[in-house]
Amino acid sequence: MPQVRFENLGLGLAFLALGFAMPSGLKRYYGKADLHFITFSCYRRLPLLKTERARDLFVQELGRVRDEMGFRLVGYVVMPEHVHLLISEPKQGTPSSVLHKLKLQVSRKMRRGSGYRSAAQSRLQFEEGSEQPRAFWQARFYDFNVYSRGKMKEKLNYMHANPVIRKLVKHPSEWAWSSWSFYAREEEGPVRIDVVD
Numbered sequence: 001m002p003q004v005r006f007e008n009l010g011l012g013l014a015f016l017a018l019g020f021a022m023p024s025g026l027k028r029y030y031g032k033a034d035l036h037f038i039t040f041s042c043y044r045r046l047p048l049l050k051t052e053r054a055r056d057l058f059v060q061e062l063g064r065v066r067d068e069m070g071f072r073l074v075g076y077v078v079m080p081e082h083v084h085l086l087i088s089e090p091k092q093g094t095p096s097s098v099l100h101k102l103k104l105q106v107s108r109k110m111r112r113g114s115g116y117r118s119a120a121q122s123r124l125q126f127e128e129g130s131e132q133p134r135a136f137w138q139a140r141f142y143d144f145n146v147y148s149r150g151k152m153k154e155k156l157n158y159m160h161a162n163p164v165i166r167k168l169v170k171h172p173s174e175w176a177w178s179s180w181s182f183y184a185r186e187e188e189g190p191v192r193i194d195v196v197d
């Protein structure tokens with residue numbers, strides 16, 4: 001329990017910092033060998049990743065795109081309507097090209113499996129009739145350069161605490177779609193995590 005309280009506290013501070021820094025997150029700084037803390041959302045913040053199947057599929061594609069593009073996946077959390085990643089720059093291209101590819105691959109696979117239709121439909125029906133969402137992802141993403149070990153730890157704590165803060169689970173260990181188990185227990189999760197030295 002004290003651990004969770006600590007992470008809650010950490011998240012509160014990180015969240016405030018994130019809120020103030022949001023607009024500048026659209027500005028890109030590449031080629032500095034920094035890590036990038038990236039946040040992106042489902043279309044109109046609909047809970048298109050609310051099923052376990054959808055989150056499993058996302059994590060699987062994340063691993064595949066990492067292997068294809070050669071960036072380091074340092075941390076992540078998949079939430080029902082948004083995702084946070086902590087990654088290095090890829091061997092070729094930029095974090096923007098990583099995001100472009102990842103979003104494309106995931107939305108294609110989701111459409112094929114129609115995994116997100118029911119979740120999206122139920123809420124859209126409520127909002128504006130039976131219209132289905134045209135897109136899976138919100139167009140933009142937020143990108144913050146992480147330039148120190150301290151910042152890296154802060155972002156990892158922030159990500160791992162997300163499901164607890166949102167009351168999806170009581171402890172980060174109960175949320176399978178994050179890098180928590182790798183850092184807390186040195187356990188392989190659903191996708192390999194790349195250690196930063």
Ligand code: NI
Nearest residue numbers: 079082084162
């Ligand atoms: Ni979040």
